[in-house]
Amino acid sequence: MxxxxxxxxxxxxxxxxxxRRAALFDxxxxxxxxxxxxxxxxxxxxxxxYEAEMNALGARYSGVDLIEYALxxxxxxxxxxxxxxxxxxLYDYIARYLRKFDAWNIKTVIRGVYADSERQExxxxxxxxxxxxxxxIDRLLEADSIEGIVERLDGTIYEDPxxxxxxxxxxAGVLVPLENAVDRAYYQLLLADVPAEPDRAxxxxxxxxxxxxxxxxxxxxxxxxxxxxxIDPAEYxxxxxRLFSPTEIQGLVNNPDQLVExxxxxxxxxxxxxxxxxxxAAGSLIEFELALERALLEYSGQLSNRYPLSxxxxxxxxxxxxxxxxxxxAIARGKxxxxxxxxxxxxxxxx
Amino acid sequence: MLEQxxxxxxxxxxxxxxxxASSPAIPPQAAAxxxxxxxxxxxxxxQRGIGAAAVGAVAEDDSxxxxxxxxxxxxETLVILALVTLFVAG
Numbered sequence: 360m361x362x363x364x365x366x367x368x369x370x371x372x373x374x375x376x377x378x379r380r381a382a383l384f385d386x387x388x389x390x391x392x393x394x395x396x397x398x399x400x401x402x403x404x405x406x407x408x409y410e411a412e413m414n415a416l417g418a419r420y421s422g423v424d425l426i427e428y429a430l431x432x433x434x435x436x437x438x439x440x441x442x443x444x445x446x447x448x449l450y451d452y453i454a455r456y457l458r459k460f461d462a463w464n465i466k467t468v469i470r471g472v473y474a475d476s477e478r479q480e481x482x483x484x485x486x487x488x489x490x491x492x493x494x495x496i497d498r499l500l501e502a503d504s505i506e507g508i509v510e511r512l513d514g515t516i517y518e519d520p521x522x523x524x525x526x527x528x529x530x531a532g533v534l535v536p537l538e539n540a541v542d543r544a545y546y547q548l549l550l551a552d553v554p555a556e557p558d559r560a561x562x563x564x565x566x567x568x569x570x571x572x573x574x575x576x577x578x579x580x581x582x583x584x585x586x587x588x589x590i591d592p593a594e595y596x597x598x599x600x601r602l603f604s605p606t607e608i609q610g611l612v613n614n615p616d617q618l619v620e621x622x623x624x625x626x627x628x629x630x631x632x633x634x635x636x637x638x639x640a641a642g643s644l645i646e647f648e649l650a651l652e653r654a655l656l657e658y659s660g661q662l663s664n665r666y667p668l669s670x671x672x673x674x675x676x677x678x679x680x681x682x683x684x685x686x687x688x689a690i691a692r693g694k695x696x697x698x699x700x701x702x703x704x705x706x707x708x709x710x
Numbered sequence: 711m712l713e714q715x716x717x718x719x720x721x722x723x724x725x726x727x728x729x730x731a732s733s734p735a736i737p738p739q740a741a742a743x744x745x746x747x748x749x750x751x752x753x754x755x756x757q758r759g760i761g762a763a764a765v766g767a768v769a770e771d772d773s774x775x776x777x778x779x780x781x782x783x784x785x786e787t788l789v790i791l792a793l794v795t796l797f798v799a800g
Contacts, residue, residue, distance in 0.1 A: 370759045374766035382770075444766075 367449035369668045375444060376676040377663070379437065382408065383683050386709050392690050393700040393707075397423050400691055409433050420483075426691045430684045431486045435460070437680060438488035441673060452564060452670040454490045455549055456677065458516075461489030462545040465517060466538050468499045469508055473534055491515065505537070520544045543597070546572060550599045560669030563662055567674065570627070572600035574651055577622060580608055584615045585644060601626070645706075652708045656682055682708045742799035749792030753785040760785070 384392075384407075392400055404426060405413045412429035420428055438457055445453050464485045471481035478500055487496060495515070502508045505528065509521045517540075524540035549572070553565050575597055596605045602625055603611070611618040622628065623635050635647070656678055663675035686707045693703040736744070764778030 368762060370762040371766040374763040375770055378767060378770035 365447035367447040368445070369449060369670075372441065372444045372449060373667060373669075373672040376441065376673045380663075380672075380676040380679050383679055384687070389686060389690070389704075389707055389709055392687065393693075393703045395694070397426070397691055397694050400687070400694065401426055404429065404687070412436075423691045423695045427688055428483055430687055431484075434680060434684050435486050435488040438677065441677070442490065445673075449670060449673070452561070453673055453677075455568065456674065457488055458490050458545050458548065460486050461491045461517075462541045464489060464491070464496060465499070465508070465512070465541050468496075468502070469505060469534060469537055469541075472502060472505055472508060516548055517541055517544045546575075546597045546599060558669075560662075560666035560671055563666070564670050564674065567659070567662075569599065569601050570655075572597050573602040573627070574655075576600055576603050576608065578648065578651075580612050580618055581615075581644060581647070584612045584618060649706070649708060652682065656708060738799040739796075742795040745795045746789065746792045749788045753788040756785040756788075757782055 392403065395403060401413065401422070404410075409429050412432040413425065416425055416428050416432070438460070441453055442450065442457065464487070467484050468481055471484070482500055485496065487493060495511070498511050499508055502511055506525065509518075509525050512518050512521060520540035520543060521537065524536040527536035528534065549568050550565065554561060557565060579596075580603070596603070596608055598605075602622075611621060619635060623632070628635075659671070659675040659678050662671040665671070686709070689706045690703055693706065761782045764774075764782045767774045768778050
């Protein structure tokens with residue numbers, strides 16, 4: 360499915376992605392959902408797209424956990440479909456972004472083994488949407504030590520960074536170096552081997568990936584400067600973005616006002632203006648992050664309409680699906696915690 | 711693939727013109743046949759994209775079968791119009 364000298368089948372994949380994007384829950388469905396209790400939400404989901412997953416997991420879980428695991432499984436199913444459909448360059452572009460689920464799975468397995476969790480528990484937390492074949496992940500789950508996990512990732516892109524980080528882990532006994540290594544392997548490949556002269560849509564996609572890195576750096580910097588923790592920001596810096604250089608970010612973290620000013624004057628300033636005002640007014644990071652998500656979703660939707668035969672519609676679908684899963688999870692968890700419908704509605708990212 | 715085809719045609723055209731000076735290198739009927747063939751080629755090329763998209767749509771939603779089929783055969787009109795040249799030249 361993946362040889363990159365094959366021709367891409369944009370027509371087929373984008374039609375399927377667009378059709379699925381159109382079938383996602385809309386604002387009306389969310390309005391209904393926020394007024395339901397957890398039981399009703401589960402019932403609603405059983406009659407929708409999530410039927411198969413709800414039935415498969417229904418015997419083992421109940422309530423909000425059932426909803427959450429069903430959401431993850433459904434997400435994985437759809438994203439795997441995309442990888443299965445795509446050929447050639449398109450596969451490569453999609454896989455780049457979806458590898459973040461591989462990174463998530465590896466981190467989950469490492470954490471699970473570190474905490475001596477049951478295999479079943481770890482397995483249910485995985486989102487099998489990435490590029491790693493299911494067999495590799497099954498073998499990871501069989502590992503009973505962190506060394507075993509590192510060994511089993513032999514030959515994947517995570518091998519070298521993890522082997523290097525394993526020594527740090529043994530010396531310090533904390534998971535941070537390992538998790539950092541996985542994240543870095545992911546981000547490094549995100550922008551590796553980008554075509555030298557991409558067409559307009561591909562260039563936009565690359566810009567989107569760069570924006571993803573910039574936003575991640577932005578979030579990290581804002582969080583660090585809010586929490587006032589004494590951590591070297593350069594350790595968490597991800598190369599490849601266009602906004603910050605590592606030395607710059609170090610100075611900005613200690614000076615939050617300057618940091619906000621820097622973002623405001625950057626290329627993202629226009630889109631994030633409202634979010635930044637909120638941040639100034641309320642000092643709420645959560646609102647800012649939600650505004651980031653909203654801006655991204657809107658932008659990807661525009662790209663999808665403007666460049667129909669490119670990776671953009673697929674990307675728009677991936678983002679919209681991720682938001683749907685986040686939204687439903689927020690509703691279910693919010694209901695469980697007893698929040699009112701208005702409070703939950705503020706947390707949703709609806710297009 | 712298209713580029714190769716254009717190269718193929720442009721390398722042939724001068725050769726054909728070198729033929730007998732009195733009669734045209736390509737007689738009218740042969741030219742008409744070529745026109746139909748090229749039109750069919752164009753129709754096929756466009757149907758490749760439309761067909762792939764239509765199959766994708768039908769795989770997601772069965773009720774789109776009729777619409778997908780109609781859109782897929784629309785470029786066929788190219789061939790039908792090209793057949794007119796046969797009657798004009800014939």
